[in-house]
Amino acid sequence: MDKNSLGLSIGTTLDRFIKKMQDEHSYATGELSQLLRDIALAGKIINREVNKSGLLDIAGAYGSKNVQGEDQQKLDVIANIRFTRALKNGGMTCAIVSEEEQEIIHLNQNCRYVVCMDPLDGSSNIDVNVSIGTIFSIYRRISPIGGPVQDEDILQLGTDQIAAGYILYGSSTMLVYTTGHGVHSFTLEPSLGEFVLSDENLTCPKDGKIFSINEGYYYQFGEQIKEYLEECKAKEMSARYIGSLVADFHRNMLKGGIYLYPATEKSPNGKLRLLYECNSLAFIAEQAGGVATDGINRIMEIEPTSFHQRTPFVIGSKKMVDRVTKLSTMTDTVLG
Numbered sequence: 001m002d003k004n005s006l007g008l009s010i011g012t013t014l015d016r017f018i019k020k021m022q023d024e025h026s027y028a029t030g031e032l033s034q035l036l037r038d039i040a041l042a043g044k045i046i047n048r049e050v051n052k053s054g055l056l057d058i059a060g061a062y063g064s065k066n067v068q069g070e071d072q073q074k075l076d077v078i079a080n081i082r083f084t085r086a087l088k089n090g091g092m093t094c095a096i097v098s099e100e101e102q103e104i105i106h107l108n109q110n111c112r113y114v115v116c117m118d119p120l121d122g123s124s125n126i127d128v129n130v131s132i133g134t135i136f137s138i139y140r141r142i143s144p145i146g147g148p149v150q151d152e153d154i155l156q157l158g159t160d161q162i163a164a165g166y167i168l169y170g171s172s173t174m175l176v177y178t179t180g181h182g183v184h185s186f187t188l189e190p191s192l193g194e195f196v197l198s199d200e201n202l203t204c205p206k207d208g209k210i211f212s213i214n215e216g217y218y219y220q221f222g223e224q225i226k227e228y229l230e231e232c233k234a235k236e237m238s239a240r241y242i243g244s245l246v247a248d249f250h251r252n253m254l255k256g257g258i259y260l261y262p263a264t265e266k267s268p269n270g271k272l273r274l275l276y277e278c279n280s281l282a283f284i285a286e287q288a289g290g291v292a293t294d295g296i297n298r299i300m301e302i303e304p305t306s307f308h309q310r311t312p313f314v315i316g317s318k319k320m321v322d323r324v325t326k327l328s329t330m331t332d333t334v335l336g
């Protein structure tokens with residue numbers, strides 16, 4: 001049987017893996033481990049809701065808009081409630097920033113961790129049984145424990161993340177996370193209801209043959225993006241775009257590729273959110289040997305100024321992302 005570097009076999013449960021990681025790092029208090037277990041529990045609950053969405057009346061639009069002015073799907077709302085409840089009951093989180101809520105969700109102010117989350121990513125794919133996901137980032141609060149959570153606790157650099165990850169509800173359900181010591185993936189074993197280790201220390205190939213972008217916006221892209229796409233086509237690379245960031249990113253990390261959601265004329269800051277989409281995946285990508293930028297700047301060094309800030313986003317295999325950066329620097333513009 002395969003053994004990984006912690007001496008654990010493929011198939012080890014997530015709980016055991018987290019405990020082993022905690023034991024390896026003498027400074028760990030066990031609180032982060034508990035928080036990761038809370039997130040895994042939330043993922044299992046959301047997975048259950050997603051799996052039965054065709055049977056219950058929980059697919060389709062909820063009839064309201066989120067803070068971005070986008071239509072909320074019923075499952076967006078359900079995932080937000082489920083996730084928030086799991087973190088509240090887990091008792092390790094002082095505050096959440098969620099894509100689905102304008103303001104900070106205040107939980108127990110005696111706790112040290114802040115969570116930024118996209119409870120359900122890829123909402124346009126919910127109704128059609130295509131892969132969707134949950135994305136999260138974890139920060140240690142800056143303000144003193146016991147007092148109210150401040151904006152500065154949320155508006156931290158991506159480099160300050162202490163953990164990040166995603167849950168992919170795909171042909172199987174998978175949890176992928178990092179605490180800054182490599183990227184590890186776990187598959188949900190449905191009959192056991194447990195996440196079990198699939199891969200430790202995942203690495204993203206340095207180069208790849210897949211490019212993922214919504215080319216429907218081609219005429220709105222900057223010249224450097226258009227030029228890069230022409231290069232991809234000249235090399236007969238494969239175009240793959242699911243429209244669920246988590247799923248597109250996951251495939252490209254495993255196979256080698258690039259995902260781009262650049263600025264467009266209509267959305268000069270792109271569409272994706274820095275705090276709970278881009279930073280989380282950037283941390284994973286870098287831990288796997290990949291790169292994440294806004295076209296020029298490293299994503300994890302962008303100073304956040306608001307909870308729901310957007311940024312152009314280019315992520316994936318190092319050589320491919322570096323090429324976009326080179327073209328962007330040559331045309332001297334990030335936003336096109």
Ligand code: AHG
Nearest residue numbers: 118120121122123124214243244245
């Ligand atoms: P969300 O469902 O959380 O709002 O995110 C959707 C995002 C992302 O998952 C996806 O890659 C992108 O929106 C697709 O946008 P386009 O339809 O504009 O390509």
Ligand code: MN
Nearest residue numbers: 118120121122
């Ligand atoms: Mn999203």
Ligand code: MN
Nearest residue numbers: 099118120121
């Ligand atoms: Mn979402």
